[in-house]
Structures are given as structure tokens and as C-alpha cells.
Amino acid sequence: MAGAGSAGTGKIRVKFLVDNEKKKVVFAESGKEFVDVLLSFLTLPLGTIVRSLGKESSLGCFDELYKSVESLDESHFQTKACRNMLLRPLSAAGKVCEDLVVRIDDTDHRNAWNLVFLLRDMGIEDVTMLEEKTLELSLEEMKTLLKKMLKSDQPLTDLIFSPSDESTRTNTSLSVDVNASFKNDSSSDSISHKVKLLMTKTDQSAVHAEVSEEFCNIVFNFLILPLGHVVKLLGGSSSISCIDNLHKSVEKNMSGYFKSDECRDMVLSPELPPFFSCSNHLLMTEELLPVEGSVPCCSSCIRNRSNFGLSEMKCSHGNTKIHAVNPKVPTSTTETGGSYANGPGKFLVTNELGVAPFSLINAFVELKKKEQSVSNLVTTEFTFTQVEVLNQLRAALVSREALTLACSPTKPKRRPHHCH
16 A cells, blocks of 8 residues: 555544553553554564664664674675565565555554443542543654554553653563464474574673574574564564554454454464565465566567566567566576575674674674673584574564573573663
């Protein structure tokens, strides 16, 4: 739905019932436009979220991962298109979201007696303390709301009462053991990746890992995953409570509120566009089939009219079938799969999932950043299977110590406060 004119940059009127004394939003009331935008968040690839929020999403390791992909030389990707696919990933649901009143991605009622029980359940007895506020939310406010949903347990309250970039997420212990909703098959059971880890002896924190091209592709793949698909992969528990609650409400409470079951599925488990997934089964990403078409022009005339667009090509000699080719593969092919990273050399992946070519200089730079003495370091080997990869994905969403959490899941960690 790539809209013309003001599509995607309008404003949405939302009414908020707020408790001014406690400085808290009780609930919000809106039309379908606001709900549509909230649901569209689940269709956004993680890389799109980072880019849309100016690489200051505070989404665990993803800002660092995104910046490292930006910095990598083109020689470390299979094709020139690969880096752009990671930095500007597409969503198969993108066309459905293009006509939203407010659109984050810049790429192309119950009865009143229920709103009463909600107040009682929230411990609010004196309704005289409540006040109605109406706001018009533009693109920038919706971006702010998305950012607060990624880092706060009460984003609407933060939007109204805490316009600054402060987090109110509880500083509780974080466990990354995944209860993922997937069924192992023979292909995923047999896949594993060994990485060489540099760890500290004192607290068993990861400094960096030396990884293969195949494992680097898994990390790159994190950027293209739509948020709703990530929540489904992680069994409905991504550790980002607001996003999990939004996903759960679609799954359990919104039957009959979508135009079709297909639209609902686009939110709960968004697919990738053609050619975006890699040739591995660990992240179980499904993509749409490539579209085939034809133009009313023969192949020889097409070659002679290379400066014309396909829509302008026409001749009297016959039609020619048009097939989409995989941009990740150097040779023209219609086969899916392929990879983003270009080996055969090793890659260095930091604790924050920054990626760089592996070299002694890059390794020393990381050591200097960590201010670690050589005597406090030890190398070890860790095997990533499907569960460990999902553990790392979940850790990367909420922590800047993704490698440590994924490789030492029993080690207690705290959610980071994001203070700016």
C-alpha cells in the first residue's frame, strides 16, 4: 500500500485516561488507525526498526550489529546487494502497511461496563482522580512509542509523562533459556556450528568469538527477521514484555477483528520477501515464492532496448517471460537461499554482536576496549545448535552481552538500564 501524498505521515487522534497523581496512563482509546500502526510494529524486520530509530533503538545488541554491517567492506559480502538487503530489509507484509496513516517503515469494541472492570482490576477506586487527555500522534511520536515499547514496561505512561529518553523497565534478573515453539526436524537436528570463544577467567564473560562464514550469516539473519516472527520463534516470550503482550493479544483476543485470517497471520508470523532467507534451517524463516511475469517484447528486442523500463518494452515478435533472480548470488539464478557473508576467512563477533573480519589487530582492539589483561583470558570452544542460536537471538534483544548470555545461560545477568 505505498501511499501517495500524505500516506504514512499523517496524525492519529488517541484519547488517554490518565492518573495525574500517580503520573500513569490507565488506558488508551482509539480507532482502528492507531491499532493498525501498533500491529504493524510486529511486521517490521529488526534491521528496519534500528534504521527507523536512527540506530539508537536500545534494542540490545542490534544497534551495534547494524552499525558493523554498515562498516564492513563490500568484499565481505557475496554481492553488492547483500549489505543493502541487511540494512534495508523488506517485509512480505509491507504492501499491506503502506497506506497506514502513520507508517514507521519508510521503504517503499467492548461495552462500557468492561472499561469499569478494567479500572477495578488496576486498583483504581476513585475515578475523580482520572483525567482524559487527547493527543495527535504523528510519525515522530509513533517512532517514540515504538522505542519506548522496546525498552519500557509501561510505554504509554512514558509517552505521556516521560517525554525524555528514560527507561522504566524493571531491573530484574534475565534468563535466556528459550521455550521456543518449533518442531525439530532431521535437518535442524544435524546442524551445529562450533565457535572459538575468548572468555575472561574471573567472571566468564565473552570478549569475542572467532566464527565461520556460516555462523556469521546466522547473526546477519537476525537483522531481516520481522518482530512478530521473532516472538513466535521464541515461544511467545522475547523478554520484551510490551511486544509479547501485543503479539499475545492478536493471537488470543482479536479473533474477528482482522479483514482475513491471512492478515492476522501476517502479524503473528510475518514471512520474508523472496530471496531474503539464507541456506540454513536454524531460524526457520519462510519466504514468499518469487513472482514470475512477462512483457510483450521478445528477448532480442529487450537486449536492444536496455535503456527502457520493462513497462515500456513492446514489440510485435512475441512475449518474453521475466524471472526474478537472487540478488545474494553472484551469478544470475532463480534459486532461493544463498548467503550474505563472503568467506573463506573467519569473522570476529563481539559480545555486543559487532561483526568484523577476523585479524589480530581487530582482536587486540576488542581487548583494549574491555581493558582486559592477557592473564585473565582463556579460549574455549562452544557449539551452537538451534536452541543456542535462539538463546542468542533472545539475549540480543534485551542485552548488550549476547554472547555471554547465550554461551553461559546459567550465569545471572541484569537487564541493562538505558540512560541517555
